[in-house]
Amino acid sequence: MVLRRKLIAGNWKMNGLYADGMALAQELVGRITAAGPVGFDLLVCPPATLLYPVGQVLAGHPIALGGQDCHAAEKGAHTGDLSAPMLTDLGARYVIVGHSERRYDHGETDGDIAAKVAAAHAAGLVAVVCVGETLAQRESGAALTVVADQIAGSIPAGSTSHNLVVAYEPVWAIGTGRTAQVADVAEMHAHIRTVLAAKVPDPEKVQILYGGSVKPANAASLMAIADVDGALVGGASLVAGDFWAIAESCR
Numbered sequence: 001m002v003l004r005r006k007l008i009a010g011n012w013k014m015n016g017l018y019a020d021g022m023a024l025a026q027e028l029v030g031r032i033t034a035a036g037p038v039g040f041d042l043l044v045c046p047p048a049t050l051l052y053p054v055g056q057v058l059a060g061h062p063i064a065l066g067g068q069d070c071h072a073a074e075k076g077a078h079t080g081d082l083s084a085p086m087l088t089d090l091g092a093r094y095v096i097v098g099h100s101e102r103r104y105d106h107g108e109t110d111g112d113i114a115a116k117v118a119a120a121h122a123a124g125l126v127a128v129v130c131v132g133e134t135l136a137q138r139e140s141g142a143a144l145t146v147v148a149d150q151i152a153g154s155i156p157a158g159s160t161s162h163n164l165v166v167a168y169e170p171v172w173a174i175g176t177g178r179t180a181q182v183a184d185v186a187e188m189h190a191h192i193r194t195v196l197a198a199k200v201p202d203p204e205k206v207q208i209l210y211g212g213s214v215k216p217a218n219a220a221s222l223m224a225i226a227d228v229d230g231a232l233v234g235g236a237s238l239v240a241g242d243f244w245a246i247a248e249s250c251r
């Protein structure tokens, strides 16, 4: 049996001015310093404006830094975008790619996402690739097929457990307070691992996170599911005590 470490990732989205980001990062550093060695990995993904200062606070502490998106190109005329090498340059080790807020708000296709993931890999980043069905797709019985298609289309050649994390985030559970049923999460995570076998050489080692209204009250039951290897946390990652409590549920 392969033992996978749990990864608790905070997606701050478009939240936090400088003082908020500093306070949140400092509180997380204080918590992990006081805790000593822990059995989980922590990742925070602040907005682009906070990557550098938050990275300075995290430096030397066991909390990784990540971006929330990257462009597929290394550089060039792409106003407002960030490249994967720019993230690496600031000390990021991870980048979230294909979040549903980008798939649906910005019209990103599986092909766009695969190109971004390849760019992330070329820059030495671990890509956290998000997949998940809409409510209509779940209700019509298409959830497993939709997610399999997203995996098939969004994960490029060259992906392995060393440069890929998958986050299953049912779109209808993100920011809504609704959480998927334990049985549905278990079924989907096992399905994702099976589908990954066609994309990576070591599917049993890939961390598959659950995301969608994860909070201290539901974290323990979600993190106990067999193929759930951590959480991608939005709203609750903005409150240090809540984010820490979610992480501690993996102990």
Ligand code: PEP
Pocket (backbone or CB within 6 Å): 011, 169, 173, 174, 175, 176, 177, 211, 212, 213, 214, 232, 233, 234, 235, 236
């Ligand atoms: C997310 O945006 O990745 C997310 C899971 O958000 P929330 O935890 O707020 O549902």
